Amino acid sequence: MKLLRRKIDHYLKEWKESEHRMPLIVKGARQVGKTASIMQFAHDNYEHVIAINFVFQPKYKAIFEEGYEVDSIVRNLTLIDPSLQFEPGKTLVFFDEMQECPACATCLKAFKIDGRYDVICSGSLMGINYHEIESNSVGYKEDYTMHSMDFEEFLWAKGYDAAFVEHLYEKMVTVTPLSNIEMEVLEGLFREYMTIGGMPAVVNMFISNNNYSGTLKLQRQLLLDYEEDITKYAQGFDKGKIKNVYDHISVFLGQDNKKFLISKIAHGARNREYVGTVEWLRDAGIINVCYCLAQVSLPLKGNYNPKSYKLYYKDTGLLVASLDEESQEDMRVNKNYGTYKGAIYENVVGDMLVKQGYNLYFYRNEKSTLEMDFFIRDTQSLIPVEVKATDHASRLLSKLTAHDGKYPDIRYGIKLCNKNIGFNGQFYTFPYFLTFLLKRFVKR
Structure with a gap:
């Protein structure tokens, strides 16, 4: 399938180039192309991509059981999959289908303060209690709403x-x-x-x-x-x-x-x-x-x-x-x-x-x-x-x-x-x- 050029492509490049970038939440209805665009951007711009899909990989919901500190999350991720590599400044963590694990939004503040790894979250708006997410990560996230193709x-x-x-x-x-x-x-x-x-x-x-x-x-x-x-x-x-x-x-x-x-x-x-x-x-x-x-x-x-x-x-x-x-x-x-x-x-x-x-x-x-x-x-x-x-x-x-x-x-x-x-x-x-x-x- 051909990878379609999308307007989010330019937005993601600007986000990556921003010195003060914050964890990003890409919002949108299902099937509008969020995951495909993010994954293409990730592989083009990072040496290490940690892609977690909470629908297909529900076992990863447990990574927050010990809290939301970055070291704790990284430790649990590598415990589940030892092949994952985390290199400061060269790693993107992508939490996909976050509607299945809204708690992942609570960790955004910790990732922003820590600063070693970039984070993008995405998921269907149908399952997201967005008001709850906003209260958990206010001031420590950036939002982008993605639509179907214009x-x-x-x-x-x-x-x-x-x-x-x-x-x-x-x-x-x-x-x-x-x-x-x-x-x-x-x-x-x-x-x-x-x-x-x-x-x-x-x-x-x-x-x-x-x-x-x-x-x-x-x-x-x-x-x-x-x-x-x-x-x-x-x-x-x-x-x-x-x-x-x-x-x-x-x-x-x-x-x-x-x-x-x-x-x-x-x-x-x-x-x-x-x-x-x-x-x-x-x-x-x-x-x-x-x-x-x-x-x-x-x-x-x-x-x-x-x-x-x-x-x-x-x-x-x-x-x-x-x-x-x-x-x-x-x-x-x-x-x-x-x-x-x-x-x-x-x-x-x-x-x-x-x-x-x-x-x-x-x-x-x-x-x-x-x-x-x-x-x-x-x-x-x-x-x-x-x-x-x-x-x-x-x-x-x-x-x-x-x-x-x-x-x-x-x-x-x-x-x-x-x-x-x-x-x-x-x-x-x-x-x-x-x-x-x-x-x-x-x-x-």
């Missing part, structure tokens, strides 16, 4: 380099339309990305086979694995209720307003019975939550209704895999992505925004006469982002960006659709596939 990483996997991405970015900042061939090729690549998503195993299979053969089966297995993990790790919650929420995400995305309503997922379901279920799925890295703003103004945090939200899959390929076979056939064969009422486009845009570090917010007033898919911000203003599955006029975006004083925090907007780059004095138009560059564009 569109830029997908372009790398398809053979496109950094210079090509910079070319696209320059087109955006100079508001220069792409050529016809650029539009055609990139739209095709983006359709592929929407269909298969960014799970590394699926991307690898797609690129290796140069077709969709086997990808749907693998995606559906990942969905089943997530359901199995819900059953395994959702401690303290009604696992049936969590699974009920998870199973209904695509149902609500298929409706016109896409708002998720607990009262509609089961007969007699009440919000108070489902407290914490959505948050658990979010914290486990399975879904993205988009909250409704209380009003169209800054700030974003603190200006939203926590009881009004839309739910999206973290990976759009998994959303596609969750649909009925007729919808998938329409997308894969007919390349028709508008039949699912814009859900696919909204989901992929939301995911691309999250992968750039944004939280998700939308707006809809009580009468549904004014609504907007997403809002982001720069240092000075609020920016409405409209996702158009069709090329119809953007009446509501025009209303929000009218400069008539009704929305003083808004200076301009962004429309994402199947159209070329442009600006009409009120909002920028970008093709969907450029969404991954929005944060850079907004900052500039």
Whole structure:
């Protein structure tokens, strides 16, 4: 299997070069490529790699029985496996699948103070009581959240380099339309990305086979694995209720307003019975939550209704895999992505925004006469982002960006659709596939 280039690769190199680096915890949903990237980095940068997987090697959980001092841990590790070599300054200790042994986080302070060996921890967020881990290692760890592959990483996997991405970015900042061939090729690549998503195993299979053969089966297995993990790790919650929420995400995305309503997922379901279920799925890295703003103004945090939200899959390929076979056939064969009422486009845009570090917010007033898919911000203003599955006029975006004083925090907007780059004095138009560059564009 081809080793895919990932953005964490650069992050790990910078971490290694930092004089004051701390033990690192790489967080993320299962199967997003954490272990593969860390192991490749480890073997490229250290003479000795001590890789402990608490799922496959449960015997190593005992290394903390005598305490969390470094010498005690090293002594117990070498007692279990005498071949392990620890050389100061040249050794990385990698604790993988830490959700099976969260106590390993308690040793991070000791490793940081000791300073002889570097440490990376990783594991599925589903099984990690992260609040407990934070309290055990506050001030002595560094966090990195890893997602499935974004569109830029997908372009790398398809053979496109950094210079090509910079070319696209320059087109955006100079508001220069792409050529016809650029539009055609990139739209095709983006359709592929929407269909298969960014799970590394699926991307690898797609690129290796140069077709969709086997990808749907693998995606559906990942969905089943997530359901199995819900059953395994959702401690303290009604696992049936969590699974009920998870199973209904695509149902609500298929409706016109896409708002998720607990009262509609089961007969007699009440919000108070489902407290914490959505948050658990979010914290486990399975879904993205988009909250409704209380009003169209800054700030974003603190200006939203926590009881009004839309739910999206973290990976759009998994959303596609969750649909009925007729919808998938329409997308894969007919390349028709508008039949699912814009859900696919909204989901992929939301995911691309999250992968750039944004939280998700939308707006809809009580009468549904004014609504907007997403809002982001720069240092000075609020920016409405409209996702158009069709090329119809953007009446509501025009209303929000009218400069008539009704929305003083808004200076301009962004429309994402199947159209070329442009600006009409009120909002920028970008093709969907450029969404991954929005944060850079907004900052500039």
